[in-house]
Amino acid sequence: QKEVEQDPGPLSVPEGAIVSLNCTYSNSAFQYFMWYRQYSRKGPELLMYTYSSGNKEDGRFTAQVDKSSKYISLFIRDSQPSDSATYLCAMRKNTGFQKLVFGTGTRLLVSP
Amino acid sequence: DTAVSQTPKYLVTQMGNDKSIKCEQNLGHDTMYWYKQDSKKFLKIMFSYNNKELIINETVPNRFSPKSPDKAHLNLHINSLELGDSAVYFCASSPIAGLQSDTQYFGPGTRLTVL
Numbered sequence A: 001q002k003e004v005e006q007d008p009g010p011l012s013v014p015e016g017a018i019v020s021l022n023c024t025y026s027n028s029a030f031q032y033f034m035w036y037r038q039y040s041r042k043g044p045e046l047l048m049y050t051y052s053s054g055n056k057e058d059g060r061f062t063a064q065v066d067k068s069s070k071y072i073s074l075f076i077r078d079s080q081p082s083d084s085a086t087y088l089c090a091m092r093k094n095t096g097f098q099k100l101v102f103g104t105g106t107r108l109l110v111s112p
Numbered sequence B: 001d002t003a004v005s006q007t008p009k010y011l012v013t014q015m016g017n018d019k020s021i022k023c024e025q026n027l028g029h030d031t032m033y034w035y036k037q038d039s040k041k042f043l044k045i046m047f048s049y050n051n052k053e054l055i056i057n058e059t060v061p062n063r064f065s066p067k068s069p070d071k072a073h074l075n076l077h078i079n080s081l082e083l084g085d086s087a088v089y090f091c092a093s094s095p096i097a098g099l100q101s102d103t104q105y106f107g108p109g110t111r112l113t114v115l
Helices: none
Strands: A011-014 A019-025 A030-038 A045-051 A054-058 A061-066 A071-076 A085-093 A106-111 B004-007 B010-013 B019-025 B031-037 B043-050 B053-057 B064-070 B073-078 B087-094 B110-114
Touching: A011 A019, A019 A085, A019 A106, A030 A061, A045 A054, A045 A061, A045 A071, A071 A085, B004 B087, B010 B019, B019 B031, B019 B087, B019 B110, B031 B073, B043 B064, B043 B073, B073 B087
Parallel strands: A011 A106, B010 B110
Antiparallel strands: A019 A071, A030 A045, A030 A085, A054 A061, A061 A071, A085 A106, B004 B019, B019 B073, B031 B043, B031 B087, B043 B053, B064 B073, B087 B110
């Protein structure tokens, strides 16, 4: 079983829909949680970053962390065709030189 | 201005060959990484260097040898290439590993195909 699980999709939604992307994880030592967006044939780029539990909002994007359930979410409001990409969750432990552990990514398709 | 650059972008080679991928970052970061992304998009760290010192070395065959001549460069040399090495290899950098945010900036990737 992978440390971080993510539904690969694809998730197809119409333009304007609210999108919910999720990851579950098994290691309770993870403290930092990130969402990366990866367009086809490009490198991942950081979208959102949260520490421990709680919500964080940035424009149309909201990241949520529920450490008690070991569950993180990324919500995209008013989705646009330009949001079509693969979304990777990533997480790391608190101390020292800790590696980022990625989910397998969810492919999102937003149709006009 | 490219923040993290990799060369080459595409690499097609025969089994058994030796090849190198180069990475450079102009962000002034101390830490650099190599990741492998397989055909299912799973991104897994291979190595990390902090200020030219190896700090993360995942379970990677010793055919893979990273080298950091200075903190702005991290190269990856692969000996005796195998079919299973076909993947996209990403270089990344971050300001200082172990800091709270540790935002990693990724290069565009090198698509390696072993025939």
